[in-house]
Amino acid sequence: MSDETAATSSPEKRSLLQELEIDTRLLGMIGALVVLWIIFGFFTDWRFMSPRNLFNVSVQTASVAVMATGMVFVIVTRNIDLSVGSMLGFIGMTTAALQVQWLPDIVGLGHWSIWIIAVIFAILMGAVLGAFQGWVIGYLTVPAFIVTLGGFLIYRGAMWWVTQGQTQAPLDTTFRLLGGGAEGTLGETLSWVFGVVAAVSAVGIMLMSRRRKAAHGFHLKPAWAEGILMALAAGLILGYVWIMNSYPIPKGAMKRITASQGIEYTEDLVWYHGVALPVVILVVVTVVMTIIATRTRFGRYIYATGGNPEAAELSGINTRFLTVKIFALMGALTGIASIIASARLNAVDVGLGTLDELRVIAAAVIGGTALAGGIGTIYGAVIGALIMQTLQSGMASVGVDAPLQNIVVGFVLVFAVWVDIVYRRRTGN
Amino acid sequence: MTKQTPLVEMKDIRISFGGIRAVDGVSIDLHPGEVVGLLGHNGAGKSTLIKILSGAYKMDSGEIWINGEKAEINTPRDARSYNIETIYQTLALADNLDAPSNLFLGREILTPLGFVDDDTMEAETRKIMKRLNPNFKKISEPVSALSGGQRQSVAIARAVYFNAKILIMDEPTAALGVHETAMVAKLIGELKKQGLGIFLISHDTREMMELCDRVSVMKNGQLVGTEKVEDVTEDDILSMIILGKNPKAAA
Ligand SMILES: Nc1ncnc2c1ncn2[C@@H]1O[C@H](COP(=O)(O)OP(=O)(O)OP(=O)(O)O)[C@@H](O)[C@H]1O
Ligand SMILES: [Mg+2]
Numbered sequence: 290m291s292d293e294t295a296a297t298s299s300p301e302k303r304s305l306l307q308e309l310e311i312d313t314r315l316l317g318m319i320g321a322l323v324v325l326w327i328i329f330g331f332f333t334d335w336r337f338m339s340p341r342n343l344f345n346v347s348v349q350t351a352s353v354a355v356m357a358t359g360m361v362f363v364i365v366t367r368n369i370d371l372s373v374g375s376m377l378g379f380i381g382m383t384t385a386a387l388q389v390q391w392l393p394d395i396v397g398l399g400h401w402s403i404w405i406i407a408v409i410f411a412i413l414m415g416a417v418l419g420a421f422q423g424w425v426i427g428y429l430t431v432p433a434f435i436v437t438l439g440g441f442l443i444y445r446g447a448m449w450w451v452t453q454g455q456t457q458a459p460l461d462t463t464f465r466l467l468g469g470g471a472e473g474t475l476g477e478t479l480s481w482v483f484g485v486v487a488a489v490s491a492v493g494i495m496l497m498s499r500r501r502k503a504a505h506g507f508h509l510k511p512a513w514a515e516g517i518l519m520a521l522a523a524g525l526i527l528g529y530v531w532i533m534n535s536y537p538i539p540k541g542a543m544k545r546i547t548a549s550q551g552i553e554y555t556e557d558l559v560w561y562h563g564v565a566l567p568v569v570i571l572v573v574v575t576v577v578m579t580i581i582a583t584r585t586r587f588g589r590y591i592y593a594t595g596g597n598p599e600a601a602e603l604s605g606i607n608t609r610f611l612t613v614k615i616f617a618l619m620g621a622l623t624g625i626a627s628i629i630a631s632a633r634l635n636a637v638d639v640g641l642g643t644l645d646e647l648r649v650i651a652a653a654v655i656g657g658t659a660l661a662g663g664i665g666t667i668y669g670a671v672i673g674a675l676i677m678q679t680l681q682s683g684m685a686s687v688g689v690d691a692p693l694q695n696i697v698v699g700f701v702l703v704f705a706v707w708v709d710i711v712y713r714r715r716t717g718n
Numbered sequence: 719m720t721k722q723t724p725l726v727e728m729k730d731i732r733i734s735f736g737g738i739r740a741v742d743g744v745s746i747d748l749h750p751g752e753v754v755g756l757l758g759h760n761g762a763g764k765s766t767l768i769k770i771l772s773g774a775y776k777m778d779s780g781e782i783w784i785n786g787e788k789a790e791i792n793t794p795r796d797a798r799s800y801n802i803e804t805i806y807q808t809l810a811l812a813d814n815l816d817a818p819s820n821l822f823l824g825r826e827i828l829t830p831l832g833f834v835d836d837d838t839m840e841a842e843t844r845k846i847m848k849r850l851n852p853n854f855k856k857i858s859e860p861v862s863a864l865s866g867g868q869r870q871s872v873a874i875a876r877a878v879y880f881n882a883k884i885l886i887m888d889e890p891t892a893a894l895g896v897h898e899t900a901m902v903a904k905l906i907g908e909l910k911k912q913g914l915g916i917f918l919i920s921h922d923t924r925e926m927m928e929l930c931d932r933v934s935v936m937k938n939g940q941l942v943g944t945e946k947v948e949d950v951t952e953d954d955i956l957s958m959i960i961l962g963k964n965p966k967a968a969a
Pocket of ligand 1: 738758
């Protein structure tokens, strides 16, 4: 039995892509995004590529993308969560009522602590609801499909009861910043700081992994290939910041902001948005979830359980409690998403979050998460969410009406999964 | 038999699945530095019996004694705390993970900050694989990309790495080539010298005669008998397996 692998000592010529060693799936998703942007740009006189639109698309992606990172863990362990859209609505409505009706009576209207209490409450509420669902799934062994289908109905109904169907608005002014908008950004200077820190970290991580590989005697990309990838990563990050920093704040908002800061407003005073807070939240969530997935025991057990539940149990992993933790995490992320969604709209009506569960699942699946379990990446789900949002916003700006939008999204979802299946078969994964 | 306290004593173990009495009042024991072979036809209850010892199944009745003390083994974690390591017949590997992740599953080496230390685990895996299967090179590929024998090596490495005192091997050589089988035989010899007790399950009676000190034969969930290998012939064992009767007892 000889198992020399070709990879350890292959002298044959490698193509450009092989040299770069980019995951072809990632490349495919980015390719799809670029194609979509070009198509929509072309049909909108490049309005679709304007800083204003890119700002909006990235803000609108945030809520679904945050939930999609949690859905990766759920699907990797061979479960599903159909309740996230309704749960988002329920949490959003309760948190809104907290800000609009209950807290003002206790701490006073406009009190500084309201947004903090609201944020903590939303995340905790999600974690508790999720943990309960996870307990029913893990310990009572009711299938996740059924439990979360029940949750889907229950939360949507419960949402109505919180306020008897009344829309809650306006929300706390500080809380609203978390939804993006003219005020809810890092501003120009901080955005550059954010961009530079992110770019340097990305390059640093790539350098570190190269050093690690070298220490283990793995095949190394040639230095030029590594250089191209680093430049690409840093360029993408800084390019995004640059675009966000060239989206001027409209006049109305400028007057409001200058007035609140005691600065005199003149016609030629122009400020720019910078990176929106929901995007910052999404970046933080993505980084943290990636660390959990790849660097912690919890993450390792999630993938092990998805790959072979019996083996995981025989290795002493408490797969039931693991299920509780995964759904609690999913719930907490739904809480965060609900903060972003409600803050962006500055109001919560009984429709908030409708159909979001399907967008979230589609984002995770388009991003390469296998429904059979065991496989899925966090960054894939985030890009999946971006593709979904690009499609939706793009079709809206091209003037496709809503029913047709749904039809297209439906076809794209099925098509994407089919491509994925063919890809897996080809690569033998 | 030696007079010292047995490493493991399983007394009058019973377990049923639905109506099937998979293990029906079986008692076996194991001493330090001894290899006890379990033989029997397919479905005789061998795997079920040792899965009770490894914490995968909970017995309906019976007692397990380890080092002369009564042991409570309800989960695989409990079994590990008694230094019982198992190579399952199904191997129990997570196919989507690589060899180091499987080897350390449930017992990951952590960095001081509490993150999984993949570098160290990989280095340790290389070390132990060098000893068990020097041809093994696919360290960082998912084990689904490995051959049956390579997967088996990973499962063996996992059981051997953690300083087991009691080792359970359920058909460890079923998928191995001639060379690798010889490596396992050598390994069993070494571990025996270190004072481990080993339960070995195999269908290869000749191999069992060579490797084991005693063999126990099961049929339909019951124990047919336990004999020292030097006291019986291969034919005796075969007739125990097939007829379910102990020729020595009958004689
Ligand atoms: N989890 C289970 N549920 C139901 N029945 C089971 C289960 N595990 C084992 N059995 C039954 O118990 C009996 C003994 O099975 P076991 O796997 O212990 O046999 P074995 O001696 O290991 O056979 P083999 O040589 O084929 O591995 C069989 O009849 C089997 O069908
Ligand atoms: Mg068996």
